[in-house]
Amino acid sequence: MDKKVQGEFVIGVFDDEEKLVKAGTLVKRDNFHIQDFFTPFPVHGLDELLDIKRSRLPFVTFVAGGMGLILALAFQVWTSAVDWPINVGGKPMLSIPAFIPITFELMVLCGALTTVAAFLFRAKLFPGQIPVTIDRRQLDDQFLIVIPSGEKNAELEKLLRDNGAVKVEKQMAGGRNE
Amino acid sequence: MSGKEHTSFLRRPLITKERTYGEITNDVLNSIEGGPTNTWYILFAIAVLTLIVGLVVVGYQLRTGIGVWGLNKTIGWSWDITNFVFWVGIGHAGTFISAILLLFRQKWRTSINRAAEAMTLIAVCCAGIYPVIHMGRPWLAHWVFPYPNTRAIWLNFRSPLLWDVFAISTYLTVSAVFWYIGLIPDFGTLRDRAVTPLRKKIYGMLSFGWDGSHRTWHRYEILCLILAGLAAPLVVSVHTIVSMDFATSVIPGWHTTIFPPYFVIGAVFSGFAMVSSLLIITRKAMKFEHFITVAHIEAMCKVIILTGMLVGFAYATEFFIAWYGGNEYERYTFINRATGPYAWAYWTMVSCNVIWPQLLWIKAIRTNLTLVFIITVIVNIGMWFERFVIITTSLHRDFLPSSWAMYSPTWVEICTFIGSFGLFFTLFLLFIRFLPAIAVSEVKSVYKFARNKDHN
Numbered sequence: 318m319d320k321k322v323q324g325e326f327v328i329g330v331f332d333d334e335e336k337l338v339k340a341g342t343l344v345k346r347d348n349f350h351i352q353d354f355f356t357p358f359p360v361h362g363l364d365e366l367l368d369i370k371r372s373r374l375p376f377v378t379f380v381a382g383g384m385g386l387i388l389a390l391a392f393q394v395w396t397s398a399v400d401w402p403i404n405v406g407g408k409p410m411l412s413i414p415a416f417i418p419i420t421f422e423l424m425v426l427c428g429a430l431t432t433v434a435a436f437l438f439r440a441k442l443f444p445g446q447i448p449v450t451i452d453r454r455q456l457d458d459q460f461l462i463v464i465p466s467g468e469k470n471a472e473l474e475k476l477l478r479d480n481g482a483v484k485v486e487k488q489m490a491g492g493r494n495e
Numbered sequence: 496m497s498g499k500e501h502t503s504f505l506r507r508p509l510i511t512k513e514r515t516y517g518e519i520t521n522d523v524l525n526s527i528e529g530g531p532t533n534t535w536y537i538l539f540a541i542a543v544l545t546l547i548v549g550l551v552v553v554g555y556q557l558r559t560g561i562g563v564w565g566l567n568k569t570i571g572w573s574w575d576i577t578n579f580v581f582w583v584g585i586g587h588a589g590t591f592i593s594a595i596l597l598l599f600r601q602k603w604r605t606s607i608n609r610a611a612e613a614m615t616l617i618a619v620c621c622a623g624i625y626p627v628i629h630m631g632r633p634w635l636a637h638w639v640f641p642y643p644n645t646r647a648i649w650l651n652f653r654s655p656l657l658w659d660v661f662a663i664s665t666y667l668t669v670s671a672v673f674w675y676i677g678l679i680p681d682f683g684t685l686r687d688r689a690v691t692p693l694r695k696k697i698y699g700m701l702s703f704g705w706d707g708s709h710r711t712w713h714r715y716e717i718l719c720l721i722l723a724g725l726a727a728p729l730v731v732s733v734h735t736i737v738s739m740d741f742a743t744s745v746i747p748g749w750h751t752t753i754f755p756p757y758f759v760i761g762a763v764f765s766g767f768a769m770v771s772s773l774l775i776i777t778r779k780a781m782k783f784e785h786f787i788t789v790a791h792i793e794a795m796c797k798v799i800i801l802t803g804m805l806v807g808f809a810y811a812t813e814f815f816i817a818w819y820g821g822n823e824y825e826r827y828t829f830i831n832r833a834t835g836p837y838a839w840a841y842w843t844m845v846s847c848n849v850i851w852p853q854l855l856w857i858k859a860i861r862t863n864l865t866l867v868f869i870i871t872v873i874v875n876i877g878m879w880f881e882r883f884v885i886i887t888t889s890l891h892r893d894f895l896p897s898s899w900a901m902y903s904p905t906w907v908e909i910c911t912f913i914g915s916f917g918l919f920f921t922l923f924l925l926f927i928r929f930l931p932a933i934a935v936s937e938v939k940s941v942y943k944f945a946r947n948k949d950h951n
Binding site for chain 1: 515516517520641647648649650651652653654655657658661662665668669672673676679680683684686687688699700701702703704705706707708709710711712713714715716717718721722725726728729732736739935936937939940
């Protein structure tokens with residue numbers, strides 16, 4: 318399922334996230350396509366540069382939570398009132414208010430676990446996955462911008478250097494296909 | 496990260512020492528990459544020995560039966576359930592810090608959320624032991640889950656004790672998943688720094704191939720917000736449901752509608768006290784003073800004052816309603832709590848939970864970590880007594896005076912409780928030894944808070 322992006326890439330390495338955002342904005346302004354950024358922590362202001370659409374994870378949560386709610390309530394009603402009704406202290410067989418706590422818990426459980434599973438699936442994260450390691454310090458203190466190599470490489474490299482890149486290099490690895 | 500740094504005049508930086516991102520990584524991760532210190536070995540040995548005491552005693556009571564406890568016909572719940580509620584309560588601070596403070600955008604949580612949530616998971620595990628032992632036949636513990644069985648009956652979904660099973664197992668699962676999701680980026684950092692192939696392999700597996708791609712970070716941040724949104728009501732629901740174990744009964748002293756909020760606030764109170772006690776020691780031992788600063792402890796002290804006063808308010812309300820409600824049994828139960836044979840426990844609870852924490856109003860006291868440590872330990876003693884008072888004193892004078900009884904724990908119950916502390920500290924020490932006790936990626940993201948830099 319995992320296809321790495323093929324080709325050569327220009328990698329700009331920065332030591333500060335503000336410089337990365339600034340350089341990224343200029344790169345985007347000059348009509349270069351940015352493949353991805355690699356950062357040690359989430360840097361805000363990069364979504365627009367990659368044209369990322371807002372994630373649909375909340376929708377997954379809503380549907381899974383709703384399923385959990387319906388299943389939990391239906392199961393309690395079925396077992397307590399339909400399949401094997403037992404009189405407990407004269408309470409009604411169909412005691413909906415008493416079923417609410419478990420319904421709530423299972424709604425949250427289903428919502429949370431499904432959302433996490435959807436995240437891991439969509440982000441292609443699983444035990445044994447090979448990471449895209451371009452720089453050994455990309456999760457430490459280096460901030461990377463990855464741009465596909467092209468005819469205007471010289472111009473691009475100058476732009477990155479002028480805007481504070483500590484290192485500009487060419488590599489074959491460049492991230493995963495979306 | 497070159498250039499001169501300025502700090503704001505209005506706000507204090509969250510990380511007090513001037514650091515580069517690389518230094519932050521080193522500060523947190525060096526401690527787990529190097530070998531443990533002698534102090535760690537000594538503490539670990541003590542914790543494991545205590546745990547062994549607990550295991551032996553649990554084995555003894557499983558073999559003999561729970562008749563070895565000090566319970567009697569009148570007092571059917573006491574020390575065991577007290578300890579269960581005590582530990583579950585402590586388990587409320589971690590997810591409160593990581594979920595509710597995330598939703599409130601409280602940036603200071605980033606230094607403490609990892610350790611606090613580890614403490615939560617461990618405390619919930621400690622709590623889980625007690626109901627299982629209390630079943631008497633723990634090898635049938637799986638009967639609490641609904642599965643088609645040869646006994647041909649389903650569970651009683653109207654029972655609060657069953658709600659508890661679902662509430663606590665859901666809380667444990669969701670908190671554990673949330674915690675692990677937070678750990679993934681740090682495992683990635685550990686993997687990229689690893690020098691031995693074995694370490695690279697282990698952290699590689701644990702990191703799920705995390706590489707810090709912005710496309711993943713974008714989804715990751717949304718995932719964290721969703722999980723926080725789901726975990727926040729969960730924090731409130733767990734102790735609400737624990738309180739319903741009591742509130743839905745007809746025992747005077749238990750049968751009150753104030754219980755859910757009263758229990759939840761008490762749980763946050765005791766949880767924050769436990770987090771403060773633990774972190775005051777951890778920051779010193781791990782040299783995390785510039786991450787977990789006095790300001791962090793101070794912020795937690797403020798939560799302790801607030802929740803402590805709310806707990807005091809709940810005590811007063813309970814008493815007022817017991818009088819105003821006009822029910823003679825209810826009224827007697829409360830007069831008995833304050834003046835009867837367990838009055839010493841009641842007044843220990845009131846002084847530990849309501850009076851001593853008031854000292855934290857004074858800035859000189861809440862910035863003196865030795866005093867804060869002592870006060871937070873006092874709070875936890877008080878909160879233990881709160882559960883003991885609620886459970887035991889409500890039961891010990893039954894409706895018929897001929898059934899009145901007293902309770903005192905046997906050595907078995909005391910050793911089980913000590914053993915649960917052994918489990919708690921064993922797991923906590925393993926945590927700070929093998930996992931990053933501070934969320935490295937999150938701390939880096941708030942480093943620049945209240946700092947500015949010249950870019951030359």
